[in-house]
Amino acid sequence: MKITVAFALAADLLFSATTHAFALPPLSTTKLRKRAPGLSANANACDAPVSLNASTNIWKNYTLHPTLAWRNQINAAAAAIPDVELRKQALEVGKSGTFVWIEGKSQISKIEDVVKDLPCKNVLGLVISGIENKACLSAGTGLKQTYDYAAEYIDPIAKVIKAHPNSAFALIVEPGVAGNVLLDVKEYYGVWENENSTSCKPVIELWRQRVQYALKALNLPNVVLYLDAANGDQLGWRDTISYVAHEFTNIYVGAGSPSQFRGLATNVAAYHSWDASPGENFLNVDAAPAIDALSEKRYVYYLRKSLNAFKSPLPTYHIMDTSRNAVLGLRRDWRDWCNINGAGFGVRPGLQATSDPMLDNFVWVKWGGVSDGSSEVGAATYDSYCAKDDAVKPSPERGQWFQSYFETLVSNAKPVFRPS
Ligand SMILES: *[C@@H]1O[C@H](CO)[C@@H](O)[C@H](O)[C@H]1NC(C)=O
Numbered sequence: 001m002k003i004t005v006a007f008a009l010a011a012d013l014l015f016s017a018t019t020h021a022f023a024l025p026p027l028s029t030t031k032l033r034k035r036a037p038g039l040s041a042n043a044n045a046c047d048a049p050v051s052l053n054a055s056t057n058i059w060k061n062y063t064l065h066p067t068l069a070w071r072n073q074i075n076a077a078a079a080a081i082p083d084v085e086l087r088k089q090a091l092e093v094g095k096s097g098t099f100v101w102i103e104g105k106s107q108i109s110k111i112e113d114v115v116k117d118l119p120c121k122n123v124l125g126l127v128i129s130g131i132e133n134k135a136c137l138s139a140g141t142g143l144k145q146t147y148d149y150a151a152e153y154i155d156p157i158a159k160v161i162k163a164h165p166n167s168a169f170a171l172i173v174e175p176g177v178a179g180n181v182l183l184d185v186k187e188y189y190g191v192w193e194n195e196n197s198t199s200c201k202p203v204i205e206l207w208r209q210r211v212q213y214a215l216k217a218l219n220l221p222n223v224v225l226y227l228d229a230a231n232g233d234q235l236g237w238r239d240t241i242s243y244v245a246h247e248f249t250n251i252y253v254g255a256g257s258p259s260q261f262r263g264l265a266t267n268v269a270a271y272h273s274w275d276a277s278p279g280e281n282f283l284n285v286d287a288a289p290a291i292d293a294l295s296e297k298r299y300v301y302y303l304r305k306s307l308n309a310f311k312s313p314l315p316t317y318h319i320m321d322t323s324r325n326a327v328l329g330l331r332r333d334w335r336d337w338c339n340i341n342g343a344g345f346g347v348r349p350g351l352q353a354t355s356d357p358m359l360d361n362f363v364w365v366k367w368g369g370v371s372d373g374s375s376e377v378g379a380a381t382y383d384s385y386c387a388k389d390d391a392v393k394p395s396p397e398r399g400q401w402f403q404s405y406f407e408t409l410v411s412n413a414k415p416v417f418r419p420s
């Protein structure tokens with residue numbers, strides 16, 4: 001098996017505010033404590049430094065922030081829907097928060113922009129995504145990192161966060177890498193088809209170094225850290241789960257067991273259910289029997305079992321992306337990831353009664369409505385997965401707004417959006 005599960009970028013092209021005709025109601029910002037003027041650019045920030053206790057579930061006290069860029073995008077998209085009922089439903093989408101994607105060093109300035117109006121009761125979700133090699137190397141491709149990851153990406157992010165001690169941040173560290181490189185972990189260890197691979201080794205090693213650096217440098221009092229753990233499809237395999245458990249543990253310990261490390265983020269930009277039993281029903285089941293994790297709950301339990309077997313100290317509280325997982329059983333194959341046809345917005349971010357003490361929260365990480373990649377041969381972000389039977393075609397370039405897909409996500413949302 002040698003596949004690359006490409007990774008869905010979020011909203012990089014959408015960041016600039018768009019005009020809108022249908023304004024959302026103001027955010028609930030009751031009882032905000034105001035700081036003394038002149039101390040911070042953000043008049044809504046807390047009046048004292050925020051100190052998050054990563055031994056507790058911070059989502060009990062904080063709401064994932066819906067940024068102005070996100071709300072503007074949703075307002076504009078809703079305004080373009082002729083059907084009155086659907087338009088009203090679409091307007092509800094912007095009331096829920098999403099993470100903000102910092103994809104590379106050119107996007108670090110986004111943080112200053114979005115922290116400006118962050119209320120004290122809200123937490124700013126940031127996706128730390130600066131590793132450019134997200135998959136093992138194929139012949140002819142080199143290690144790609146066009147800038148110094150530590151000095152030019154992580155350090156400046158840490159600096160901005162330090163400059164806003166009175167604001168709370170939740171970070172997801174490097175989604176899209178573990179799922180790709182650890183999928184081939186057996187190859188790296190030389191047990192995959194009895195052959196040692198030279199293609200994964202440098203990528204895995206750089207991933208370890210960089211993620212460790214990020215976890216160390218971003219271990220700040222006003223931050224909670226979640227390490228991306230991909231999803232059950234990619235890493236919940238019977239014959240590799242133990243390697244995955246060791247990799248995550250080694251990274252955590254190697255980073256000095258950071259005090260602000262809370263656990264794992266799963267299902268980022270993916271379509272899995274939290275606890276459907278037995279889980280996703282693939283139309284093509286060839287590979288499925290080897291996967292012991294057809295729902296994210298099963299995946300994290302399975303991973304914990306593996307961690308417990310060697311008394312791993314890795315904290316495994318977790319958050320799960322539910323931005324596009326309302327409808328199950330749409331994918332023909334477990335590898336499929338691109339603009340899946342028939343998807344819907346899933347459970348809204350916010351504390352849910354899951355009765356699972358290890359699940360901190362459902363969150364929206366992927367911006368529902370942003371294309372995962374292009375289905376058109378010759379396009380810059382063409383990917384064969386975006387042209388498969390279960391993907392919506394034609395699809396625009398990765399990162400671009402995909403209006404019809406957004407409308408599908410709204411129509412198929414579970415729970416249904418009920419305009420108030
Ligand atoms: C953090 O929370 C844990 C668990 O509730 C508690 O035992 C610990 O004292 C708290 N730490 C601080 C610094 O408040």
Ligand SMILES: *[C@@H]1O[C@H](CO)[C@@H](O)[C@H](O)[C@H]1NC(C)=O
Nearest residue numbers: 052053056057058059060061
């Ligand atoms: C939430 O805030 C309350 C009041 O400030 C505090 O006592 C409590 O420890 C906080 N809980 C968490 C999980 O952060």
Ligand SMILES: *[C@@H]1O[C@H](CO)[C@@H](O)[C@H](O)[C@H]1NC(C)=O
Nearest residue numbers: 188189190191194195196197
């Ligand atoms: C692959 O590499 C590992 C680690 O260097 C080594 O122990 C193993 O014997 C190698 N396997 C093969 C088939 O060469």
